Amino acid sequence: MAQKPSIPKGTRDFSPEEMMRRTYIFDTIKSVFRLFGYAPLETPSMENLSTLLGKYGDEGDKLLFKILNSGDYGAKLSEDDLRQASKISEKGLRYDLTVPFARYVVQHQNEIVFPFKRYQIQPVWRADRPQKGRYREFYQCDVDVIGSKSLLSEVELVDIVARVFSKLGISVTLKMNNRKILFGIAESIGHADKMIDITVAIDKLDKIGLDNVKAELRERGIDDEAIAKLQPILELSGTNADKLCKLEGVIGASETGMLGIEEMRTIFEGVEKLGINLTPELDLSLARGLNYYTGAIFEVKANDYQIGSISGGGRYDDLTGIFGMPGMSGVGISFGADRIYDVMLGLNLFPEELACSIKVLFINLGKAEEEASMRLISKLRDNNVASEIYPESSKIKKQMEYANRRGIPYVVIIGSQELERGIATVKDMRSGEQREVSFEELPAAF
């Protein structure tokens, strides 16, 4: 065991400094969730494979971390058995928070008060090839309301996005679209069956440009006539209201499409009436992968930092159907804690005081001084001031270096003379200034 130990690739240790920053992000997000009446929920890290398999597509099934059945399984099984993971593994690690949430709602449907507003902040695991910014263990931070079709929820989610990022100090753009509109488009150009192909293609509009999108559409079997019909949609401009109005002209014949247009009108009006200081932007090229979305979809990007979307979500009409409980409509969004962390670090948005876990260090200058210091520290702690004494009376240089390296803002020095006089020397480690404070006044001095 003499070689230096390591951790599995794709996983991370979080140092105290990183933890304090991450906690700041999570606490900020939670405080907003609570303000809107969302309550915390936690589910087990391991779920039965029967709960997880088949929920994320074949690709997803491959990326599940499976847990070996405990006990000396080997002896009991034939070679064939051993080659079937199912025989040696019945449990898997949570892949996301959505499927466990659906499982929870179905399992506890009789105790739950609907509409059920919950948030969940827990790690998930994916056996993905690790690379920069992609980890095998990472936190998801989901907020969902299930059991109501009301579009007020969508409006609230816009408000939540606005408040979270303004609290964190991140300037963002919120793009929205609607799956019903995307279907309406496909339907109107006579390719209702090709909605996915069409959205995948137009999803690339700002990356590859109009002509290449057209080319891709042809490859995907969309005829020129249909593409011609699509053109005005790809070139929509103006306010959200303008876009919806023009869109109505093109896809108005599609019942589903019109439903989507009406939904977006209601949401945009709600956001405006509430005076939410973040205006969503209708972006018809926004598709979002997950195919359980059935209505409005959201995507948030940081304006001043190059990184993928830092938050996203949408409306789903049948999340719990997979567990035999149909017709539960819900809507939710997820915040990408790791990317938000990178944005805040990159833009230097973390409050300075986060850096230090403690405010006052008492220098340890020997037995008698130590005793006096401990009594004072106890009073400081009573006053909620995080403080400590260096545990040994080592060289002052070493103790000062400890204070510096831990970023402790104040150092208190109590030597034999100070002890006699009943005063302490307080040093501000940033300014270097020193002042004398009486023992009586010290507990209130920070």
Place this chain on the structure above:
Amino acid sequence: MAQKPSIPKGTRDFSPEEMMRRTYIFDTIKSVFRLFGYAPLETPSMENLSTLLGKYGDEGDKLLFKILNSGDYGAKLSEDDLRQASKISEKGLRYDLTVPFARYVVQHQNEIVFPFKRYQIQPVWRADRPQKGRYREFYQCDVDVIGSKSLLSEVELVDIVARVFSKLGISVTLKMNNRKILFGIAESIGHADKMIDITVAIDKLDKIGLDNVKAELRERGIDDEAIAKLQPILELSGTNADKLCKLEGVIGASETGMLGIEEMRTIFEGVEKLGINLTPELDLSLARGLNYYTGAIFEVKANDYQIGSISGGGRYDDLTGIFGMPGMSGVGISFGADRIYDVMLGLNLFPEELACSIKVLFINLGKAEEEASMRLISKLRDNNVASEIYPESSKIKKQMEYANRRGIPYVVIIGSQELERGIATVKDMRSGEQREVSFEELPAAF
């Protein structure tokens, strides 16, 4: 998938109500840890098996949850390979927080500022047979300082225990002992090699009584002469000082034993001088299982509720040696969140307001009323009042029932008349009282 889904045995979902209570416990504990300068740390859920195996004894190795290597491993391996878990699994789930902490310290020794004071609150997993109060996934809540031999740390831990449980409102007894004293006892009665047997036996003193302990000692190969020498130790009484004084008479000849006695004297004096309002009780029958402890050991029990120890720990002189970094002394304790939860629930110690995740529900009485309500809710949220509107204008009875079942203390009713008059009817759901509040005054009314 029509059958109702379930979760693996030994795991739990935590409902919003349970989560709010658990969060209250964790936040209280964290706030005390921070006050003492301990900083948060998190390590990955999965560690390399090479890090975990052999650290918890053969029994522990069996209880590790192993993770199946991803990919289609089966095809590549021979039957023999398949029968060796090592070939199909290289990772395991965290079994406790201590070994990952040791691994972290060794791996990051060059970045860490010693003495390193960290706390860690994360789940651990054990493939144990589930039973009442024993789970396969549960949280541990550890606080340790490593890199100092100073007994000030032990004194601080007593203070931490005192503050945590007084904040939680749990009256506790803190028992302490010292591994050096236990060794000294074994040495003094001529059975230095039998320290474990002796401690295991006297550990049962209050359960099975003196005579049975003697019988067990005989079974374990301790001769009558030695047992005679042991007798006065088993019958020690009086204050900690008295006990230590009498003990010195019996084991004073053992150098290690005397060291232990001196350590305990220093700790007890420190606790007294600090005026910590929790007096540890020297209990020579306290042994604590983990054999990496080398000095003081702690165990906390609730006074008014029958349950095992709710907190415990001790001093270890060589935690990181197993990873090739010898001589790092440390001391720490662990808080048992699940048992603390049971104690607080059993003694009804949770603050009442925890029950409700939201303070104000606005009844939804239609479009116009909804708009006015949403604007007011926005102002309430600006004032940090958690509030929401029922998402649909359902029957008032249904909306009131929702408020009751969620334990929402205030309901705001804005009907057409209220809307005209610019006033809201506020109902206190506990007292049933109603009052009228103008829209202007509403945001500040809670």
